[in-house]
Amino acid sequence: MVRKTKEDALATRDSILDAAEQLFVTQGVAHTTLQHIATTAGLTRGAIYWHFEDKAALFNALMERAKMPLESALYLLEKQCPDDPLADLHEYIVCVFRLTVDDQRARRAFEIATLKMELVEEMNAVRRRRAEWKEQWMATCEGRIKIGVEHGLLKPDVDPALVALGLFALIDGLLRAWLLEPQSFDLVKVGEQIVDTHLECLRVVQ
Numbered sequence: 001m002v003r004k005t006k007e008d009a010l011a012t013r014d015s016i017l018d019a020a021e022q023l024f025v026t027q028g029v030a031h032t033t034l035q036h037i038a039t040t041a042g043l044t045r046g047a048i049y050w051h052f053e054d055k056a057a058l059f060n061a062l063m064e065r066a067k068m069p070l071e072s073a074l075y076l077l078e079k080q081c082p083d084d085p086l087a088d089l090h091e092y093i094v095c096v097f098r099l100t101v102d103d104q105r106a107r108r109a110f111e112i113a114t115l116k117m118e119l120v121e122e123m124n125a126v127r128r129r130r131a132e133w134k135e136q137w138m139a140t141c142e143g144r145i146k147i148g149v150e151h152g153l154l155k156p157d158v159d160p161a162l163v164a165l166g167l168f169a170l171i172d173g174l175l176r177a178w179l180l181e182p183q184s185f186d187l188v189k190v191g192e193q194i195v196d197t198h199l200e201c202l203r204v205v206q
Contacts, residue, residue, distance in 0.1 A: 013051045015041045017062050025108050029059060029117035059117075063126055066109030069099035070133055070171070084153065085144035086199045090192075093171055097191045100175055111179050114172075138164045145202075154202050163202065170198060 019041035023032045034055055038045045052058040073095040100107050113126045141164035148154035174194065178187040 009051075012043070012047060016043065016048055016051060016058065017065060020058055020062055021066075021105075021108055021112070024059075024062075024112045024116050029055075029112065034058075063109065063113065063129060067106060068110045068113070068129075068133075069096045069103065069106045069175070070110070070137075071129075072096075072099050072103070072106055085148040086153070086203060089141065089144055089167065090195060090199060093167070093195050094188065094192050096171060097174070097188045100178070101187055107179075110175065114176055115179055134168060137168055141167060148202070153204060155204055158202055167195075167198070170195065 016037060020032070020037045023036055023040060027036075032055075034045050034048050037058070038048050041048075048058070052061065073092050100110065113130075117126070138161070142160040145154060145158060145160035145163050149156060149158055149160070174187065174191050178185065178191075
């Protein structure tokens with residue numbers, strides 16, 4: 001009986017998060033109330049308060065549950081000493097674009113975090129996640145670029161920190177532009193072409 005009660009509680013919690021995710025995408029975080037979420041989930045506000053202290057706690061739990069495209073593809077950068085670091089970075093970035101297009105939950109989480117909310121103190125999960133991911137990206141990307149320079153694959157005057165920051169801005173900007181107007185361009189095809197143009201400028205001409 002206890003096991004069933006726990007399972008029911010988890011199912012209710014997930015239904016609350018699912019409803020919040022749906023509403024945050026369609027009407028934004030600020031314009032979504034706990035009553036909106038309760039109604040969509042078929043619950044009372046009391047049921048929501050049983051699981052979450054307030055909307056900020058609910059929002060942060062939603063962000064903790066989600067795995068955004070930028071994070072989901074990081075396994076591709078766990079390889080050690082790649083033979084071609086630019087190809088490695090290319091594979092990762094294109095995977096991010098594909099996940100954004102194909103993985104609806106990952107896309108919704110990124111859309112909520114970047115376009116549907118204000119980065120106020122109460123909604124600290126996004127700020128923390130973004131800072132952590134950016135730090136990890138910078139360190140990993142800089143490491144790849146340094147390997148490329150050391151192996152004579154990339155131009156010797158390339159600044160790894162600047163490259164990492166530029167690629168971060170490029171990825172983030174393309175994702176935001178596509179989310180605002182998904183029909184305006186093919187994120188995977190056009191995104192790959194833009195990224196390749198940028199990366200090839202770093203390569204030593206043989």
